[in-house]
Amino acid sequence: MLTTGVPTREELVRRASELLPLLRGHADWADENRRIHDESIEALADAGIFKMRVPARYGGYECDTRTLLEVAAELGRADGSTAWTASVYWIPTWMTCLFPDEVQDEVFSTPDVRVCGTLSPTAMAAPVDGGVVVNGKWGFVSGAWHSHWQEIVAIQVNPDGEAMPIMALVPMSDLQIVDDWHTSGLRGTGSVTTVAQDVFIPAERVLPLPAVLMGQYASKLNAASPIYRTPLLPVASASSVGTVIGLARAAKEAFFERLPSRKITYTHYESQSEAPVTHLQVAEASLKIDQAEFHAQRLTGLVDGKGVTGEQWTLEERARARADMGAVCRLGKEAADILASASGGSSIYTHVPIQRIARDISAVNLHALMNPNTNTELYGRVLCGQEPGTFYI
CATH class of the missing domain: 2.40.110.10 (Butyryl-CoA Dehydrogenase, subunit A, domain 2)
Structure with missing residues (x-):
């Protein structure tokens, strides 16, 4: 049963963690049927996941992006598609809060609106x-x-x-x-x-x-709230990275779950865990996950911090927000790729989770807004004093 009032970050992360068995149980179904299972949607609603960017006056939680990051990372450990979908709902829900207040009255009249x-x-x-x-x-x-x-x-x-x-x-x-x-x-x-x-x-x-892209919003009642006075693209960036962190963690967990029973075929290693190449692989992947988490934390810290202070964003800060998002995607994918490669031929069976994890994190990296090369180039252009060449900053 959910507690009354606005839950803390720790409470929301705990709720997300408790969903892992159910979401993992439906992950293959979602992959095969190309949509989230209805039971997973209902469970996310019951946990309050869809209220996280809804204004408090409608019963929402007005969560900051650090909370989004940690909750999505937990969901991503279970299923990348579910975490991605939840994250996508958070962004247009936040965008709804930019519209006139009477429009919000209409949209948020639906409980757990998506x-x-x-x-x-x-x-x-x-x-x-x-x-x-x-x-x-x-x-x-x-x-x-x-x-x-x-x-x-x-x-x-x-x-x-x-x-x-x-x-x-x-x-x-x-x-x-x-x-x-x-x-x-x-x-x-x-x-x-x-x-x-x-x-x-x-x-x-x-x-x-x-x-909207210049931060000129129509809502009067949300104007004083820290989470609704931040530029759109930094908000979208910070709202998206948790899924990648969760997928990278899931790849590591999936690898170590299978490690004790695996050998390296056609070698003298009867246990994969004894091989120096394995030591190098898991260390490199783990360090990349650590680096991805740094960029995710820096991104959400910037977005949340400037929302609280109300300070103006510089062009370099906007570009760095997208660069941090791109770095999370690149590093998370590199970590997952290392672990997937180290998982051997048996990992290509569809019942082995790491193959789905690798496919999902690869798909995230291809997203036009999240593509690491696009975001890194944008940051470099701005650092060199060039015009960004896009309104999406």
Whole structure:
């Protein structure tokens, strides 16, 4: 039974840890069926996972990103797809809190509301009386199957021909889902395509994306809260890294679970744990996980600290936030790859968890926002005094 009031970070991490047996039990099902199991969604809701970025006035917890990191890391130990989906819900839920307060009243009237979303402007919006009409589609919409709302981005072309990206909220009942999520990694996230056909969105549920990216938010009641006065991209970065930490830890746990019963075939090592190459592999992987955790902690510390003080973000800090996220992804993948390679031929069987872990963490590294090379280059450009070349910073 859940305690009353707002739970502490330690309490939320404990709840996440208690879900590990159930989530692990459904991990293969999610991988095979390309979506999170309903029972897993219900368990996450019961644990309060979907309330972590909801304002307190709606019964939410208003958690900082350090808490998101630690909770997602626990979930990631069980199943990368489940942790990723929870993390994705946290970001559009936070973005919902940027809209006018009456819009939040509508969205958060649903208990344990789940909001999926995207930052890709792959649809068009035409202005009409009272709002806009949107047509188009969005790919990679993680968690769409279990969502109530979707945060969308579209290009609005005004009568004078000027184009501007907008961010809006749409009930899932207004969208079509295309079941096209056939992938090698993060299969359980159900990151399908959603489609809008002549969907009307009232003006109060539309915000200009450039204003959002510059930190100009429409909510009055959230303006004083530390977690809602931080730029979008650093928030998204800090909200995402926990899954990678959890997957890297899961790879290490999975490797050591099998280690006592393994030998190295076609060698004189009857126990893999006696081989010097194994010592080098586990040490290198462990150190990479430690390094990934450093970057994750630095990132969440920066986001949470500046949210509390209300200090302005420098361009270098924004770029470093994305660079830290990229470093977590790169180091976590390198650690998982080492451990997966050391797991031998028997690890390719689908009942052995490390093969799924390796696929999932590889998929995270391919995500456009999380790609290590993209984020490192961005940081380097800014350090060299160049323009970042993107609004997503």
